[in-house]
Amino acid sequence: MAAAPSRPFDYLESLPGTVFFKLYQQPSTALAIFRRMLPDLAKCFVMALLYLKDPIPAVDLEIWVKSESLKERDSALSILGRLHILSNTTTADNVRAYMVTNPFAASLRQALTGAEQTQSFGVLSRTSDEGSTSIGSLDEYARRQWEGVLGYMVGTSGLGIQRDANLSKGVKQLLQAGHLVEIRDRRVEITQDGFAFVLQDVGTQVWHILILYVESAEAIGMDSVEVLSFIFLLSSLELGKSYEKRHLTSNQLRTLTDLADFGIVYQSSPEAGQFYPTRLATTLTSDSSALSNPISGTLSGPGGGSNQPGSGFIIIETNYRLYAYTSSPLQISLIALFTTLKYRFPNLVTGKITRQSIRRAIEMGITADQIISYLATHAHPQMRKHNVSRSTSNQTGIPPSVLPPTVVDQIRLWQLERDRVKATAGFLFKDFVSLAEYEAPCRYAEEIGVLIWKSDRKRMFFVTRHEQVAAFLRNRK
Amino acid sequence: MPRAVRGVLIECDPSVKAIILKYDEERHDYIVEDLDDDRHLVIKESQLQNLKLRLGRELDEKVMQPEESESE
């Protein structure tokens, strides 16, 4: 899911440098950010530089990358710069050079080699109460809590779903604060953002919630950096193991209780001496949405019974008919968001994807990509099998798609019919005196991957972010 | 002296651009910079939602839609 890393990334990027300095003190945070936020090439750079004593001359690093891959190189360097991981310095003989910044480098080295003092990766509980909480029951707990949250949001849209009332007040307030739901006339109504939210894959949803939580932490008197590092700590724990609570600070304990409401961690009671991370926590820093399948599978599967990886329940035919083998009210109401439902049986609903149904969804703020990724995530194993066998036999260049291509195309076309303009927020650079003055920053913007549009004739170009280009212009003066 | 102006880059067909230009003529409150080719222009960030709504309404009225029933 391409959108998955972007939200935490955008949030992190907006933080000031001092916050990064504090964040990177923790090895678990450095490791999580390294793993989750960086593109492959950036990871190679960091690792190559990590154990070097001296800064590496910029030229040396730059010739390491093939000339065809300049774009990848510059976007990797740009991300590293924005996350305050790589800094520009000069070597002893005044050559431009790169080095990994210090709290980050030290913490990452510590993460790789281990350290005596910190509790950055959690402390395993020594009281062996093995067997009391199995992985299966943790998954079940996480599924129940998370489905409860989604059910609370969707179930209120007039589709008549009974919902569990075990959501805490904090959860509801957080959903409201994040504008995912609104209270109107004492009734809870889902917003456009909320619709978009419920169709995302679980990993993205969890991040969305966590960032809302971090943002609201300041308001209730907690240090957002502390909360954020604690979340990264949770992501480095191991599923099925219990961890000591006595090393945690009071704020961390408070966070723990709040996250338990979402099913991200489990504790038998708030007074218990240990806690268990659930799969929602331990897969936070994985890129692979496939990994969260056991959860999303159980979240979606009929009654949450099957725990098979990749279990889906939706079949779509090329004639736009949709069959969903589910009895979960949550899933049925989600499907109803973009499908015209026709029949409902005890374990099956059928319907049709039509132009009207898609437009209705799009007017609610759901995008075609969200619908498609929802359908693809929950596609029935039979569809996967069918399409994989077909795609290996003919064209090899195109990655195999689980859904019928005509349906995917049509959903996108229906969206585009509405969407006649493509809007990109950003900055227009203009009033360049000469072509030479225009060309250099323009090329630089293209290399760091922020250029959207340019016109050589008018000597103008449009970029998504201006900070680096502006700095570039200043440096040239 | 180069300047950077904040705004939203709009990419669209010439027909839609013509409609946007027409809106702007009313009060000159949409466009930051007309980029002179027939597909691009920069508008004010605050007007984006408004513009989208207005365009949607206008296109719904003016563009013929094929009849389609929701039944099989």
Next chain:
Amino acid sequence: MNAVDATEHYETSAHDPAPSLLTVILDTNPHAWALLEQTSRSPLPFSTALANILVFLNAHLACNYANEVAVVASHSHKAAWLYPTASPSARPDPDGDVSMTADGSINGQKDAGRQVNKYRPFRIVEEQVTSNVRQLMDLTSRTDMDNNSSTMMAGALTLALSHINRRTIAWADAHGGGDTSSVSRSGGPDTSTTSLLTRRSTTTAANDGTAEGLQSRILIISVSSATGSAHQYIPLMNGIFACQRLRIPIDVCKLSGDAVFLQQASDATKGIYMSLSEPRGLLQYLMMAFLPDQRSRKHLVLPTRVDVDFRAACFCHRRVVDVGFVCSICLSIFCEPPENGDCLTCGTHLDMGDYGAKPALVARKKKKKKVRANGTGASATPTPTPTPGP
């Protein structure tokens, strides 16, 4: 008319990068390490090297949540798993295979009190590797050492390959990739070799370039001298050809000397071959040259080797030969014409012509490369790779 058409919106359907499996084959021959420590200008004790390798393994694991590692020791008399290892409570699954789990509880690590705080997957790898190395060294008797100054590279390579194959299948099954039935169907007429390994290769080849499938690679850290490996020429080359077909790059990090067959291994599989001039800088070499996975390597300028030693070892005496005799039927290589002209591998009687008869005119008795056609069957059986017997 539509400036904003659907095509450019397709880019958003990005897929997750597939995790990669790194299999390290570590040459643990005590002779070779002792030699390296004594003779080299910059000595690298085994313990330091192992510590460096462990950091490197952690770095690989750090790159992606789903990345995996495996470590095989190529010891003086056997090849052994260092990680993952079969748990003592091994319950063979229906196939009779022993499940190899990465469970850290194997050695009963109950002294959690003084343990170093560390990301758990890292610690599990480290604990297992170090304890298994210790065990391996304890079990090595004097006689094992005396007999053999070489290393079981071929055996280790085979272990690594079977592990990779197993993980690839498991990964594909778990992620809705190609199931085996569709694979064998797509195999088509090219099923002359029926081993599972080669059948898998058709899928790996088809999926190459897309993000499908587990990305595997092998890193050989070698210290033993080249001469020892000639007697394993055939199994080693078979392993290399299997890697070539499966598109698994073999990287070679040579701490001392040069190894003929390992050069060929990395050359054939498009891996990296590096002979370290400063073994003490092992970690930096590993981090810079060997850490990038196949995806990143597309963007990087890799250390390559121009002068690859392509010599082969003969099938009869395991000598490394510059020029030899090749059976026209099975392409077996011999350093001298086999007795009676019968190929030692396939048994075909080769028409040697007048070879070996006392030459009347030729003054110098230099060995010549001879490929003699044997009747009609010669051109009818084209074999892409040598398929030697024993």
